[in-house]
Amino acid sequence: MISVVIVGNGNVATHLVNAFSKVDAIKATQINSRDLSNIPKADLTIIAVSDDAIAEVSSKIENSFVVHTSGSFSIENLKNTSNKGVFYMLQTFSKDKKVNFAEIPFCLETENGSDYKLLETVAKSIGKKIYNVNSEQRKALHVAAVFVNNFTNQMYKIGNDICDEHKVPFEILQPLIQETALKIETLSPKKAQTGPAIRNDKKTIKNHLELLHKEQQKIYKLITKSIQNGN
Amino acid sequence: MISVVIVGNGNVATHLVNAFSKVDAIKATQINSRDLSNIPKADLTIIAVSDDAIAEVSSKIENSFVVHTSGSFSIENLKNTSNKGVFYMLQTFSKDKKVNFAEIPFCLETENGSDYKLLETVAKSIGKKIYNVNSEQRKALHVAAVFVNNFTNQMYKIGNDICDEHKVPFEILQPLIQETALKIETLSPKKAQTGPAIRNDKKTIKNHLELLHKEQQKIYKLITKSIQNGN
Incomplete structure (x- = not known):
């Protein structure tokens, strides 16, 4: 069982939580980004907030592995002191429209191989098109x-x-x-x-x-x- | 039975002849635009040649009702002395790709109502989306x-x-x-x-x-x- 915390309550966060809720091997918990005082421990913490808030939110997270979901934000802009990564889904998300994760490209980046394996396992649990994409790409x-x-x-x-x-x-x-x-x-x-x-x-x-x-x-x-x- | 002559041997002409060949109520004949000396009589003559050649080709046709298939060419640019019209299909035609005429918008224009009815009947025999569109539109x-x-x-x-x-x-x-x-x-x-x-x-x-x-x-x-x- 992989524990995942998702920070944020926008479209991306909501669609992700819904998708993970159908996967047995993943236990996902959603947290409001304004309520960071009590974040549960997790194998993976996904920050799905607006670009402007990523630095501040990440600076307050002490979990071991923290990723953001932004296309334009570099991996180094994460301000947690533990391991960093990116979990970017290249698609437009609308509030009311159902998302077909099988069609969405997941662009993953991590600092080391074992983090990548974990991120890939999580992505594969809901998606099919997985790419290793660095910050420049x-x-x-x-x-x-x-x-x-x-x-x-x-x-x-x-x-x-x-x-x-x-x-x-x-x-x-x-x-x-x-x-x-x-x-x-x-x-x-x-x-x-x-x-x-x-x-x-x-x-x-x-x-x-x-x-x-x-x-x-x-x-x-x-x-x-x-x-x-x-x- | 409606008789149709199609002048031209490009993609549009070829796809049209193929489509009409499956319609019992239409007898279609294809004519090369370089061989205009012997055009059979027909209820409808469709000129499917390049824009530059429409004026010249139409000037040589004596059939009662002549239309072209061009999006940018006005109805008045036809140089036949009989009735004129436009049979414009708004889609890109590729040589090797099968055409689904049910999906293609037919933009029709004629000088009078009875010509329009004939053109509409012909369009409906292979298509579904029929629009009355004048030259300006x-x-x-x-x-x-x-x-x-x-x-x-x-x-x-x-x-x-x-x-x-x-x-x-x-x-x-x-x-x-x-x-x-x-x-x-x-x-x-x-x-x-x-x-x-x-x-x-x-x-x-x-x-x-x-x-x-x-x-x-x-x-x-x-x-x-x-x-x-x-x-």
Whole structure:
């Protein structure tokens, strides 16, 4: 039996506690981050609080092995004096949406091999995709995630705005959006590219720019150039 | 029985002929666009050639009802003297990949109601999602499609580049990419947005910029501004 304490009461903490509650080999206890005076001893303590609070919360924990769940926070930023690690799940967690942990990549980092084995055992009890990712790599992943998630979502937003303005239902674009995302499971994004930018179809690009607002034009021009320059 | 002639031998023409061949009520014939001297009479003639060739090909067709399949080409650009229309399927077609026509939005435009009924009957024989979309709306859709398809794919490309440079497998980002695309089926892109830009998390944004190349920084800054300005 592995004992796990989870500090925090946000989405990540709640989903984790729920998942562990179905695993016989793990005994998980959830603790509010404002109530750190009485933390139970545990084999693993997972700090699932906002980035800003990790340093302070970790400084108050005396358990033997403490990890955080942040994508952008380094392992050294943990302020416990015992062993440190990272238990980062790369996915967006929503409060009301069920989480399929089998699909979520777990990015693990520890200071030594035996800690890694423990962390891996805990991750494998609820997940399937386990990766050994150091702090530098995790930082890169976090930036890359902003591009493929937040910035992609902004492309959807602009597409939606254009549809609204011209009174076309945005749902017409849904199958294309899903197909674009699915395509790169079998083809690299570089090879998957199509459209006027990569064809250098100046006439279509000109027509498109005429339909756009100033801010949309700036984005259209910059990303078109990025596609054409291959960077 | 509705007779349909399809002019062209690209991906769209080939996939269409295959689909119609399974429909009893439609007799489809495929014609090479370089062999226009002997076009059979038909209730509907579908020109599925590259945008540049539509005007010339249509000028040589004497059948009663002629449509093209282009997203960016207006109905008036058809040069046949008989009735005109548009039969635009909004999806990326690949040569080797099977097409699920039930998922593809058909955007139809005609000059009169009886032509529309015929075009709709033909579209419904292979598809399920049928929309009446005029030339202005179709142009807007085509621009919006560039954002949600080509530009989104470029976000994937940059994410992939960042992963490669830091020796992290890009596949770690796959579930997030799929989740981001699925999320907007139930939530508007505006409401779905998360991340450092919308939170105005200056510290994370600064850290991210330090990790990027100059061209990537330009895109990061511009889209972050776009997210923050809500446009």
